[in-house]
Amino acid sequence: MRKLAAGNWKMNGLKADGVALAGEIAQRAKAEKLGCDILICPPAPLLFPVGAVLAGSPVALGAQNCHANEKGAHTGEVAAPMLTDAGCSYVILGHSERRADNGESDAVVRAKTVAAHKAGLIAIVCIGETLQERDAGETLAVVSRQLAGSLPDGLDAKGLVIAYEPVWAIGTGRTPTIVQVAEVHAHIRQTLKGRVADSDAVRILYGGSVKPSNAQELMNVPNVDGALVGGASLVAADFWAIAQACS
Numbered sequence: 001m002r003k004l005a006a007g008n009w010k011m012n013g014l015k016a017d018g019v020a021l022a023g024e025i026a027q028r029a030k031a032e033k034l035g036c037d038i039l040i041c042p043p044a045p046l047l048f049p050v051g052a053v054l055a056g057s058p059v060a061l062g063a064q065n066c067h068a069n070e071k072g073a074h075t076g077e078v079a080a081p082m083l084t085d086a087g088c089s090y091v092i093l094g095h096s097e098r099r100a101d102n103g104e105s106d107a108v109v110r111a112k113t114v115a116a117h118k119a120g121l122i123a124i125v126c127i128g129e130t131l132q133e134r135d136a137g138e139t140l141a142v143v144s145r146q147l148a149g150s151l152p153d154g155l156d157a158k159g160l161v162i163a164y165e166p167v168w169a170i171g172t173g174r175t176p177t178i179v180q181v182a183e184v185h186a187h188i189r190q191t192l193k194g195r196v197a198d199s200d201a202v203r204i205l206y207g208g209s210v211k212p213s214n215a216q217e218l219m220n221v222p223n224v225d226g227a228l229v230g231g232a233s234l235v236a237a238d239f240w241a242i243a244q245a246c247s
């Protein structure tokens with residue numbers, strides 16, 4: 001399966017930073033054709049300037065969130081059709097930081113996923129356990145529950161990407177062992193059967209402290225179909241090295 005290297009910039013960078021970073025990634029992508037898909041997800045105000053820089057390159061544009069409603073009185077929110085209009089083809093939904101900071105439940109993530117599909121976006125639905133849940137041996141149950149609650153019916157592999165991001169591995173420099181990653185990704189693949197028509201074709205990304213030094217090892221794990229990269233995606237050379245490991 002063609003892997004996906006996705007950069008989640010989170011709430012980082014001003015226009016000049018984003019344009020420079022995206023420009024470097026676009027340039028590298030034009031010069032060296034990789035065998036993976038490449039995606040950049042900047043903060044919302046940077047979607048238009050970053051999109052302009054990426055135009056004509058093989059690098060796709062994505063957002064980090066959308067509202068469940070198409071439009072209306074929701075001050076400060078961004079609707080999925082606005083993201084499509086800005087040139088996005090992907091949107092990250094249910095990231096653990098949004099689940100924690102904004103109290104996003106599985107039901108909310110599910111409603112947002114429906115909205116994203118309606119707008120023609122590919123939803124990257126994020127799931128993953130906390131350290132407390134991992135230590136209690138609840139990881140697979142948590143992941144199953146999140147998938148059951150966050151995914152609407154009638155999905156197909158073209159419109160859906162899953163990102164497994166253990167909360168305790170995000171921004172900490174800690175990663176699960178290869179055996180742990182393999183176990184959870186195999187479980188996700190199994191759980192998707194019956195939920196998604198062509199479940200074997202759904203890309204399941206790993207996220208959480210992915211860096212150039214561990215990317216290849218992680219990408220070699222069965223059912224790991226790409227990476228969702230936070231901190232390392234803010235450094236062009238690091239993100240590119242991870243993208244190379246995905247191809």
Ligand code: 13P
Binds near residue numbers: 165207209229231
């Ligand atoms: P880090 O790569 O900084 O650990 O972040 C991972 C992440 O949350 C990507 O969505």
